[in-house]
Amino acid sequence: MLNAVIKFLTSTKKLGLIIVDEVDYHCKRYRKEKIIYDLTRLDETAPQGYSNIVGVIFIARDPKWTKNLDEAEISSLGRIQIKFNPYTSKQLKDILMERSKIAFKPGVVSEEVIDFIADVSSTPPINGDARYALDLLLYSGIIAEQRGSQRIKAEHVRLVHSNLCPTITSEDINELPQKLLYLLFAVAKTLKTHQTPYVHFNEIKSTYQIICETNNIKPVRDLYEALDDLAARELITIKGFTKIGISGVTTEALLHYIDDIIRRIEKIIENS
Ligand SMILES: Nc1ncnc2c1ncn2[C@@H]1O[C@H](COP(=O)(O)OP(=O)(O)OP(=O)(O)O)[C@@H](O)[C@H]1O
Numbered sequence: 619m620l621n622a623v624i625k626f627l628t629s630t631k632k633l634g635l636i637i638v639d640e641v642d643y644h645c646k647r648y649r650k651e652k653i654i655y656d657l658t659r660l661d662e663t664a665p666q667g668y669s670n671i672v673g674v675i676f677i678a679r680d681p682k683w684t685k686n687l688d689e690a691e692i693s694s695l696g697r698i699q700i701k702f703n704p705y706t707s708k709q710l711k712d713i714l715m716e717r718s719k720i721a722f723k724p725g726v727v728s729e730e731v732i733d734f735i736a737d738v739s740s741t742p743p744i745n746g747d748a749r750y751a752l753d754l755l756l757y758s759g760i761i762a763e764q765r766g767s768q769r770i771k772a773e774h775v776r777l778v779h780s781n782l783c784p785t786i787t788s789e790d791i792n793e794l795p796q797k798l799l800y801l802l803f804a805v806a807k808t809l810k811t812h813q814t815p816y817v818h819f820n821e822i823k824s825t826y827q828i829i830c831e832t833n834n835i836k837p838v839r840d841l842y843e844a845l846d847d848l849a850a851r852e853l854i855t856i857k858g859f860t861k862i863g864i865s866g867v868t869t870e871a872l873l874h875y876i877d878d879i880i881r882r883i884e885k886i887i888e889n890s
């Protein structure tokens with residue numbers, strides 16, 4: 619594909635800029651593909667000696683993402699790094715204001731409630747995660763509606779906050795490919811059945827097989843590899859075959875949290 623892009627740009631005398639998002643995930647998952655090498659030496663490898671690609675921007679969550687690259691890749695990678703700090707309370711407030719204008723009728727969300735959500739989401743353990751703040755707003759709205767309240771109150775936010783967990787947000791789940799969604803579902807179900815912080819690979823495997831059969835879907839070919847993909851997305855933790863779990867939650871919060879994940883995934887599967 620890269621060659622086709624370069625051919626198009628050079629033949630039409632157009633310039634291009636490549637932006638690779640979540641590059642740390644790609645490097646972890648596809649270590650052998652050497653995408654960094656190819657993308658940083660475009661002019662060297664293009665047959666005509668130039669590619670018309672004026673730059674490549676890599677976006678990573680992990681600031682240490684380059685540590686597993688080889689020397690040739692590191693050497694051709696630029697040294698300019700821009701660090702985006704976590705959102706502050708004020709910045710989260712701006713985002714929440716903007717989004718609540720689209721989502722709610724006027725008067726449903728007060729500035730006071732927005733401030734509260736922004737404060738909760740800008741301090742530990744959430745540390746400025748905008749997706750978490752948006753989830754908090756969304757679920758608080760759902761609770762207010764369920765309780766027949768015309769407005770979102772701080773108590774709705776508090777209730778949701780005590781039941782949500784920062785490690786897996788709705789956006790994470792929404793963006794997951796279907797086959798991984800069923801697998802995450804299987805991990806959550808197995809953890810819920812066993813009520814332990816970790817479960818064995820074989821236990822997940824049997825839950826997963828049942829889920830695939832009941833939903834009439836084709837299981838993934840390599841289950842461990844797919845679990846590894848979930849781990850690379852930081853949705854689960856894997857410590858060998860025997861210890862697979864969901865990270866970042868205390869044992870007592872785990873059960874509640876797993877219920878929540880199961881409900882969210884079920885909703886997506888139902889609607890798909
Ligand atoms: N200015 C904004 N207005 C409206 N929504 C926003 C704004 N900024 C962020 N969001 C919402 O918050 C989500 C997360 O934003 P964030 O900036 O953390 O994404 P990101 O930089 O891609 O994060 P990650 O590193 O986790 O991929 C976005 O997908 C969007 O839904």
Ligand SMILES: [Mg+2]
Binds near residue numbers: 639640
């Ligand atoms: Mg992103």
